[in-house]
Amino acid sequence: MDFVDNKISERLGGVDFFNNSVNYKFEAIKKEKEIIKNKYPNTEIIDMGVGEPDLAADINICKILCEECSKIENRLYSDNGIAEFQDAACNFLKKVYKLDNLNPYTNIMHGIGSKPILAMLPLCFVNPGDIVLTTVPGYPVLSTYSKFLGGKVYNLPLYKENDFYPDFNSIPDDILKKSKLLYINYPNNPTGQVATIEFYKKVVDFAYKNDILIVCDSAYSTLTFDSKPLSFLSVDGAIDVGIEIHSLSKSFNMTGWRLAFIVSNPKVIKAYANVKGHTDSGQFRAIQKAGAYALNHPEIINRNRIKYSRRFDMLVDALCDIGFDAKKPQGTFYCYVSIPKGTKSGYVFKNAQDASLYILKNALISTVPWDEAGSFLRFSVTFEAYNQSQEKRVINDLKERLKKLELIF
Numbered sequence: 001m002d003f004v005d006n007k008i009s010e011r012l013g014g015v016d017f018f019n020n021s022v023n024y025k026f027e028a029i030k031k032e033k034e035i036i037k038n039k040y041p042n043t044e045i046i047d048m049g050v051g052e053p054d055l056a057a058d059i060n061i062c063k064i065l066c067e068e069c070s071k072i073e074n075r076l077y078s079d080n081g082i083a084e085f086q087d088a089a090c091n092f093l094k095k096v097y098k099l100d101n102l103n104p105y106t107n108i109m110h111g112i113g114s115k116p117i118l119a120m121l122p123l124c125f126v127n128p129g130d131i132v133l134t135t136v137p138g139y140p141v142l143s144t145y146s147k148f149l150g151g152k153v154y155n156l157p158l159y160k161e162n163d164f165y166p167d168f169n170s171i172p173d174d175i176l177k178k179s180k181l182l183y184i185n186y187p188n189n190p191t192g193q194v195a196t197i198e199f200y201k202k203v204v205d206f207a208y209k210n211d212i213l214i215v216c217d218s219a220y221s222t223l224t225f226d227s228k229p230l231s232f233l234s235v236d237g238a239i240d241v242g243i244e245i246h247s248l249s250k251s252f253n254m255t256g257w258r259l260a261f262i263v264s265n266p267k268v269i270k271a272y273a274n275v276k277g278h279t280d281s282g283q284f285r286a287i288q289k290a291g292a293y294a295l296n297h298p299e300i301i302n303r304n305r306i307k308y309s310r311r312f313d314m315l316v317d318a319l320c321d322i323g324f325d326a327k328k329p330q331g332t333f334y335c336y337v338s339i340p341k342g343t344k345s346g347y348v349f350k351n352a353q354d355a356s357l358y359i360l361k362n363a364l365i366s367t368v369p370w371d372e373a374g375s376f377l378r379f380s381v382t383f384e385a386y387n388q389s390q391e392k393r394v395i396n397d398l399k400e401r402l403k404k405l406e407l408i409f
Contacts, residue, residue, distance in 0.1 A: 192329025
């Protein structure tokens with residue numbers, strides 16, 4: 001046994017960690033892509049699995065960063081944030097979601113991306129034995145940290161038959177009694193479903209009835225195509241029982257900038273601030289100031305909406321021509337489709353993981369598989385293409401490669 005082996009915490013698997021550690025979902029896909037790149041160095045992989053924008057942030061956002069990064073006053077720790085960013089976040093919520101009566105200093109606080117916020121929240125609320133309700137398929141970070149803390153996770157499957165909403169009536173009473181948090185995400189990754197005001201009212205009623213705090217991940221909330229962006233906090237009473245997390249990554253093409261913010265009542269913000277103060281020293285002030293510019297100019301997001309909507313129209317047509325039951329999503333930049341049964345050559349897909357790897361190996365098209373609530377593939381429209389001509393080329397190439405697989409449905 002190596003010196004380190006018996007030092008690994010039980011939450012990570014203890015002495016078995018290095019032999020039995022489970023790969024983060026996307027790591028397996030990344031590894032397979034590297035193998036294919038080495039095997040076919042002159043052939044392009046069409047990457048429909050990537051979950052981040054393909055273009056850089058708006059040039060004016062970048063200019064603010066350049067102007068601010070060398071100012072001596074911005075060298076300092078920002079701790080739990082700067083007023084300029086909090087004010088901009090408050091104005092953004094008012095302009096985009098019509099949220100009034102928010103105090104930028106007691107209802108809002110920044111984070112170094114939404115992932116750290118999601119990781120810190122269980123430290124604020126989850127005790128050993130507590131249950132966290134989380135929708136699947138979905139982003140695993142909140143449930144991961146709850147498990148680290150000795151909490152338990154109860155999954156709520158997002159079935160196609162239920163329009164990709166969780167069925168609260170299916171939760172056993174003994175689970176409800178021990179539940180502390182409910183995690184939801186709309187517009188939803190990976191299904192593309194958006195929330196309605198009726199659904200959010202149902203969630204608020206569920207929270208009050210069962211004494212459960214709601215954590216609403218709104219990373220894609222501005223990326224909607226046939227409806228206006230909707231905030232969970234627009235429902236009466238939601239801010240008393242809920243937390244909403246907004247990110248600049250998807251909407252403003254700022255994934256690597258690591259900037260987000262949390263919105264809730266003052267008691268939640270105080271608890272989060274306490275944990276955050278012991279975890280990080282705040283995002284670089286220049287990045288927060290660039291983020292403030294972005295939030296004060298939400299019209300920048302419209303360019304992404306137009307681009308993604310256009311790409312979805314082409315992608316959905318191409319997938320339908322192949323035989324997929326594809327529909328344009330109402331939000332996000334993901335198209336979520338049931339897997340094929342197999343191929344005319346006789347190969348039968350066992351699950352989405354199997355189908356995704358087959359398509360990657362034989363058509364050099366990367367997708368993300370999901371098997372938690374039926375078997376589905378996620379196609380992203382954030383593939384690299386710098387003009388409409390390139391977009392058409394990528395989609396046509398994808399269509400031709402899929403045709404050659406002779407899939408059956």
